[in-house]
Amino acid sequence: MQESENENSSSYLWLILLLFIAVLGFRTYTYFEQVPIETENAALYEKPEISAKKECSIQKNSRVKVLKHKYNWVYVKTDKNKYGWMGSWMISSDYKVPINSISEATIVIDAGHGGEDSGALSIQGKQEKTYTLKYAKQLAEKLRKEGARVYMTRSSNETVSLSKRPLLAEQVHADAFISFHFDSSPQNNTATGFTTYYYHKDNGSLRLANDINSQLTSLGIDNRGVDFGNFLVLRDNTRPAVLLESGYINSARDFSMITDSNYQNQVTSDVVKGLKLFFEGKDENTVISNNS
C-alpha cells in the first residue's frame, strides 16, 4: 500500500513537471513568435544604432523572431538563422517597442538657429543661437544621465537647415523632439514669458506640450501656456514635437533670466520632469505584433 502510494505521487509529479515544461515551452514559443517583415528597407545592423554597420538586408515578407530590444531597436533571429539588430519600424509601421520610461526613450534636441543664422537679438545685440545651444546641451546632459538616447540637431555653432532638424527625428524615430528658441517682440521690452508650442494634435505633440508645460511652475517669468505654433520643425515632424520659447530675448527682464544659471537649470530640469510624465503616463505604447 505504502509502495503504490509512492508510485502514484511520483507519477503525479512527473505529470505536473511535464505540464510545466509544456506551458513554459508554449509561452516561450509565443513570446518569441515570428513576425513578418512588411517594409522594403529592413536590414540587420551590428549595433542598435542608425549609424552602425549594416550587415545584410532582409527581404520583405520574410520572418524574424524578436529576442530583445534596446531603445526602439530589436535584436532578432531571421528565418535564415542570422542574428542582428534592426529598427523596430523596419518590421512594420505598426510594430512598436514599449517605451514606458525616459531611460528607454530616444529624444532629439534641437538648438534653434546657429552658424550664419543668429536668431533674434537681445537689446544689447546678444544672439539667440548662443542660448539655444546652451539650453540644448544642458538638457542633453540631464537626459543622458537618466539613460535616454539623445541626438542633437547641432552641438556647436554651425548652420543647420530647417528641414534637416525634423528629418533627424524621423530618421531615428524619436519618441520626442524638443526645440529651443527665445521669443522676440517687434519692440523691445513689450512682451514677456515662456510659451510651449505644438503643431500636430494627434501624434503625441499636444500631450507632450501639456506634460512639459505642466511642470513649468516656478520659472520666475510668466508661463504663457501651451499654444499652436506653425513652425516648420514641428509641422514637418511626425514624431511628438514641441518648441519652447523660453522667454523674450529683447525684454531686459526676460534676458536677465535667460542668461541666469538658476533659470537655465530650472527650465531644463522642468523639461526632464515633463518628459518623465510623458513617458511614464503613456498608455498607447503597447507592442503590436502582426502575427499571422
Ligand SMILES: [Zn+2]
Ligand atoms: Zn528662434
